[in-house]
Amino acid sequence: MKIKVINPNTTESMTEKIGAAARGVAAQGTTIVATSPAMGPVSIEGHYDEAVSVLGLLEEIRTGEADGCDGYVIACFGDPGLLAAREIARGPVLGIAEAAMHAASMIAAGFTIVTTLERTRGIARQLVEAYGMARLCRNIRATDLAVLDLEREGSAARITIVEECRRALKEDHADAIVLGCAGMADLSAEIAREIGAPVVEGVTAAVKLVEALVGLGLQTSKIGELAFPLPKAYRGAVRGFAPGGA
Ligand code: 5HY
Numbered sequence: 001m002k003i004k005v006i007n008p009n010t011t012e013s014m015t016e017k018i019g020a021a022a023r024g025v026a027a028q029g030t031t032i033v034a035t036s037p038a039m040g041p042v043s044i045e046g047h048y049d050e051a052v053s054v055l056g057l058l059e060e061i062r063t064g065e066a067d068g069c070d071g072y073v074i075a076c077f078g079d080p081g082l083l084a085a086r087e088i089a090r091g092p093v094l095g096i097a098e099a100a101m102h103a104a105s106m107i108a109a110g111f112t113i114v115t116t117l118e119r120t121r122g123i124a125r126q127l128v129e130a131y132g133m134a135r136l137c138r139n140i141r142a143t144d145l146a147v148l149d150l151e152r153e154g155s156a157a158r159i160t161i162v163e164e165c166r167r168a169l170k171e172d173h174a175d176a177i178v179l180g181c182a183g184m185a186d187l188s189a190e191i192a193r194e195i196g197a198p199v200v201e202g203v204t205a206a207v208k209l210v211e212a213l214v215g216l217g218l219q220t221s222k223i224g225e226l227a228f229p230l231p232k233a234y235r236g237a238v239r240g241f242a243p244g245g246a
Pocket of ligand 1: 044115
């Protein structure tokens with residue numbers, strides 16, 4: 001099977017890191033295609049960044065459909081454009097936040113999300129509510145790291161994240177940690193060893209869940225809300241996105 005893992009921001013080093021993490025857990029027979037859009041923000045750290053990133057993401061889904069991809073991962077903890085992507089995809093589309101929370105809910109009685117900037121906590125909180133995880137999410141902690149701090153060689157990001165995870169175990173009584181940024185995709189095993197608790201990372205969780213869904217022969221339902229968009233004209237710079245080629 002072929003799974004397309006899309007980094008909706010346009011920082012190549014992060015896309016490479018995400019692709020390596022995905023390939024590290026992919027089953028034999030699963031091909032991982034890791035991409036990021038040609039247009040969009042270099043990092044997604046708020047509602048505006050997220051909104052602007054969605055068109056580039058959807059373009060990657062469109063090309064994935066033409067290339068026969070069996071499923072998709074949206075590798076950004078805000079799960080930007082998730083439902084729109086599901087409308088235009090045949091196969092399963094998972095966001096890393098949704099995948100990570102569901103995985104954590106199956107191995108722990110409660111988890112804490114450890115994310116980047118303080119201002120993105122609200123986005124994570126909205127997703128916790130949307131995914132029905134409020135009962136299990138003990139807290140959402142921000143390290144106040146910028147997303148691209150995770151890309152800087154020699155940054156203290158890893159230590160900062162480990163310290164916040166330790167506080168989560170002690171103060172929130174979390175039984176597991178959910179890492180709240182795709183840029184942390186290379187850190188989960190190391191952090192789990194250091195803190196002695198399960199650390200769920202969304203890119204790898206999403207890849208395995210997409211594999212499972214495709215293996216079950218499950219695709220995105222096209223009989224209701226997530227049916228293909230209605231054919232109509234689009235005007236101006238987005239005219240090429242018109243559904244049904246109208
Ligand atoms: C992410 N931003 O996973 C989110 C993390 C965040 O560019 N990739 C980004 O802090 O929302």
